[in-house]
Amino acid sequence: MYDFGIRQAHSGYRVAYRPNETNHCPGCGNSQWMLGRMTAECAFCATALPLIAGGVSGISALRNRPCSVPLAA
Secondary structure, three states: OOOHHHHHHHHOOOOOOOOOOOOOOOOOOOOOEEEEEEEEEOOOHHHHEEEEEEOOOOOOOOOOOOOOOOOOO
């Protein structure tokens, strides 16, 4: 079992795009971003940052579909 909370606490601050905050680009200092699914890209210098809350999102990302036929392992 891996505890991500402890590892993040010991790894320090990571540069990432944080939603609902003012995010300044580490490359040029501007704060206008183009958001994607996994990254945010600075509109001025194209520096890409990972989304801190990124990953799985959307309607079909975690949809539970009933499976009538069991899958073979």
